[in-house]
Amino acid sequence: MPVQMPSPEQVAEGASQILEQIKADIEYDAFRTASLNYSDDWQCFTGFPVVSEWKLEQDAAPLFEEGLRALALKASVHALTGDDRAAEIAIAVPVDEMTHAMLAQAQLLHRIADVHKIAIIHQTDQEHTDYTADSYTARCYRAAWGEPPARYWLDHDEVTRRRAHLASLYESIGMGRSGREHSLTFEAVA
Incomplete structure (x- = not known):
């Protein structure tokens, strides 16, 4: 039987409290710093690059805030x-x-979540990236914090369009399946 989803206002109230708890935690600064320093491994070809004129140094901090809000909504x-x-x-x-x-940043995030009895929800085979501006998520977000920043909260159809464009660009330099394979040959080091 499908679960009755709570009202956006209920979710917003809980998410706002969860966000405040996370940000007030003694380990929050370490968690934020560690998350933002993860940049050496941020070579995703289809996630961040769908943002127009993506620049890690400029976009990481505001996108961190959006990620935190998303986790708070899900936890709520x-x-x-x-x-x-x-x-x-x-x-x-x-x-x-x-x-x-x-x-x-598993150990930091789990300690923060445990202290505040917050369930951090994310399972790749169950996640939904089909966000739209008129979705349940968008209504919950608006009730908590106002309009989601359109730069990062892109509609699913727009993401699909941008990914197709990126795929054709990647293909032109030998990167197949949006970076999942390539035809480049590297010379062996003697």
Whole structure:
């Protein structure tokens, strides 16, 4: 039986409190720093690059805030429903990509979550990146913090269009399947 989703206002209230708890935690600064320093491994070909004129140095901090808000929304839905699948609400691709950088800081994030009894929800085979500006997620976000920044909260159809454009550019330099394979040959070091 499908779970009855809580109202956007209920989710917003919980998400705002969760976000405040995370930011007030003694380990928050270390978590933020570690997440933003993850940049040497941020070579995703289809997540961050869908943002127009993406620049890691300029976009990382605001996108971190959006990732944190996304995790807070998901945690709030989970707190209200107790259901992991229901909590996997639709998230925009660039925001989801940032949550991966945050989740990579496992020990810090888990300690923060444990202290505040917050369920951090993310399972790749259950995630939804089909976010739209009129979705349940968008309504919850608006109720909590106002309009989601369109630079990062891109509609799924627009992400699909941009990914197709990127794929053709990658293909032109020998990168197949958007970076999942390539035809480049590297010379062996003697």
